[in-house]
Amino acid sequence: MTETDHYSLARAQKYHAHHRASLRTRLTDRREQDCLTRALIDAGSPESMLDLPCGTGRFWPAAARAGVCNLIAADGSPGMLEVAAANRLNATIPRQLLETSAFAINLPDKCVDVAACLRFYHHLAMAEDRSGLLRELIRVSRQHLIISLWVDGNYAGNRRMRKPAKPPVPGYGPRICRHRGEVAAEFVDAGCRIIRHYDVWPGLYMWRFYLLEVAA
Ligand SMILES: C[S@@+](CC[C@H](N)C(=O)[O-])C[C@H]1O[C@@H](n2cnc3c(N)ncnc32)[C@H](O)[C@@H]1O
Numbered sequence: 001m002t003e004t005d006h007y008s009l010a011r012a013q014k015y016h017a018h019h020r021a022s023l024r025t026r027l028t029d030r031r032e033q034d035c036l037t038r039a040l041i042d043a044g045s046p047e048s049m050l051d052l053p054c055g056t057g058r059f060w061p062a063a064a065r066a067g068v069c070n071l072i073a074a075d076g077s078p079g080m081l082e083v084a085a086a087n088r089l090n091a092t093i094p095r096q097l098l099e100t101s102a103f104a105i106n107l108p109d110k111c112v113d114v115a116a117c118l119r120f121y122h123h124l125a126m127a128e129d130r131s132g133l134l135r136e137l138i139r140v141s142r143q144h145l146i147i148s149l150w151v152d153g154n155y156a157g158n159r160r161m162r163k164p165a166k167p168p169v170p171g172y173g174p175r176i177c178r179h180r181g182e183v184a185a186e187f188v189d190a191g192c193r194i195i196r197h198y199d200v201w202p203g204l205y206m207w208r209f210y211l212l213e214v215a216a
Pocket residue numbers: 003006007052053054055056057058059074075076077080100101102103117118119120172
């Protein structure tokens with residue numbers, strides 16, 4: 001698969017500012033942080049976490065609030081990692097900033113309690129990319145995955161599903177809203193048990209977090 005860095009330093013700075021730009025984006029950011037905190041607490045308050053892709057480190061305060069004290073932050077974009085470095089909370093959040101592909105994570109097997117993959121899965125139009133990503137996340141995590149993406153079954157998602165689909169592109173492409181049942185089946189096929197899901201704006205918008213347990 002072709003991997004391209006989609007975020008220059010300037011675009012990474014813009015991405016970081018975007019989540020603080022308006023009341024709408026600030027509220028969504030806040031609710032996403034709450035979903036992550038709840039998922040981590042439901043996962044038994046793990047100590048170590050992989051945040052991949054970490055982007056600019058938006059989720060680190062929520063991870064710290066939930067008790068994570070050893071965080072590896074990884075992303076494929078040097079620009080994102082440069083902005084993220086300025087958002088470091090302390091020496092262990094993150095302990096390591098790693099430039100790596102999500103499809104070939106440069107980390108050993110079972111090295112973290114939980115691997116979080118937020119706002120990435122719904123950029124993958126190809127089933128083989130999604131299964132490759134899940135394989136890698138399962139490989140590095142000892143117990144849980146937390147994944148956020150767009151699903152249908154809500155006002156915005158149902159509207160979007162009625163529009164003609166764009167031609168799928170391999171790798172990281174435009175965001176896609178998927179059928180909830182299809183997404184759940186993919187997680188189970190990959191060998192995960194769905195523990196819970198958390199809707200960011202229940203009934204209204206597409207963002208959903210899943211807490212998954214990795215089979216032993
Ligand atoms: C929409 S951002 C999400 C970042 C962060 N999780 C958040 O929610 O703020 C998507 C991220 O995926 C990263 N990315 C894209 N393709 C990647 C790949 N193949 N491997 C690792 N990271 C990748 C981008 O650099 C970007 O930081």
